[in-house]
Amino acid sequence: MKIALVAGGYIPAPPLSNSILTLMQEYKYFLDNLGYEVDIFNDKNVNEVIDKINKNNYDFVHLHAYQFVSQFNQSLKQKYCFSCHNGYFLKKDKWEEDFKQGFQHYLNAPGIIALSHPTKDVFLQAGYSGYISTQVNGIDTQKFDFKDQGNNKAICLGWIQPRKQQKLLAEIINGKIAIDFVGPLDDPDFVEGSTTKYLGVWSLKDVYSHLTNYSCLVLISDGEVAPLVVLEAMAAGLCVVVSESASANLHSKDFIRVLPDDILTNATAENQKIVCDTITDLIDKNRFLRQEIVEYVRGNFDFSQIIKTYIQIIDEFIKFYY
Structure with missing residues (x-):
């Protein structure tokens, strides 16, 4: 055929x-x-x-x-x-x-x-x-390197642009959580902070080899259909914190947390605390869940x-x- x-x-x-x-x-x-x-x-x-x-x-x-x-x-x-x-x-x-x-x-x-x-x-x-x-x-999960332990840091991987709300995320968690931002810089308002660092652009080969160094992927975007990066992160053993828009096809699991799309734009003190606490909690839990995460993504995606x-x-x- x-x-x-x-x-x-x-x-x-x-x-x-x-x-x-x-x-x-x-x-x-x-x-x-x-x-x-x-x-x-x-x-x-x-x-x-x-x-x-x-x-x-x-x-x-x-x-x-x-x-x-x-x-x-x-x-x-x-x-x-x-x-x-x-x-x-x-x-x-x-x-x-x-x-x-x-x-x-x-x-x-x-x-x-x-x-x-x-x-x-x-x-x-x-x-x-x-x-x-x-x-x-x-995805082809066999392409991803896998380490038993992450580095207790979060990563936000993908185009840095208003739709994906990295600028707002960085502002809320700066000084509280260590997170690296990777991807083409397409938002002139995005700035680094003391714990929110921009590492530039990775090739696909870099994604396959470097992603497993981290403990949690964060993608609180206000518009997605079915983002590959979420599957890629889980194939590398990471927990994921995603917006409702970025949660397509995912199941209810301890290593997946879904937050409202507007939690960053509606950045009340309570919402800021929810974002920080959620990311911190999944970074902490990641050390116990990495093998289960990989088995989940292999079985479903x-x-x-x-x-x-x-x-x-x-x-x-x-x-x-x-």
């Missing part, structure tokens, strides 16, 4: 990576090993991408770029599935104009592979009537597991239309 995976032309400069591309590359690796023939398309010229797909008779096409949906609906000669990775997808009041205009086109996509049940519900509540299923994001569901989705989609 020939499969085409389509991104929107993401070409990050080294050492930066792109989580959507990382995800697609993992799908290709695991599908190739099972005997499938997988091609990745990552070009900003949507017409060229469609032309190549139309000429090569793919059995299944999976689009990961919402800006391509309208053209795919018009010009692709076969049915395809679409996954939306927009961080504000679940918050309609934060949709940008191009996304608002595009949403009706998304409802006309032949198939949708939602990244979480809440994401699926948005499509269904809007009247979507095509094929729809849910597939969680996954490793590609060796989720690839089986993905193949079932492909089969269901083909039967649905053909």
Whole structure:
């Protein structure tokens, strides 16, 4: 079976990576090993991408770029599935104009592979009537180094930008908790403090090897769909403190704490104490939970597991239309 995976032309400069591309590359690796023939398309010229797909008779096409949906609906000669990775997808009041205009086109996509049940519900509540299923994001846990003990520090890994609220987090916990910030600096208002340090940008290889040195990942973002970094942290043995938006597909566990999206913007004295106490508590507990954390993420999000569901989705989609 020939499969085409389509991104929107993401070409990050080294050492930066792109989580959507990382995800697609993992799908290709695991599908190739099972005997499938997988091609990745990552070009900003949507017409060229469609032309190549139309000429090569793919059995299944999976689009990961919402800006391509309208053209795919018009010009692709076969049915395809679409996954939306927009961080504000679940918050309609934060949709940008191009996304608002595009949403009706998304409802006309032949198939949708939602990244979480809440994401699926948005499509269904809007009247979507095509094929729809849910597939969680996954990772290759074997790529992550693992140490039995962390360094009793927290880390906030990812683009430093207003949506992810690192500036607010740093202000609240500075002087109370040691936390390192890693990722491209895209918020001019972010500043270091006495215990809140900016370490620059890691490559994906650095993530695989360095993340396990820490005890807790913090991601209190006000908009996410299903962030890979949370799974990456757990694969390295870290506890996670996440906002509700960043908690998609996670279960109730001692090593996972979910806080309200607005706990940093509504920074009352009580909320500041909750944030600090929660992070401190999970740093303390991490030393006893690291092996359990890794076993959890391997059982629920490793590609060796989720690839089986993905193949079932492909089969269901083909039967649905053909």
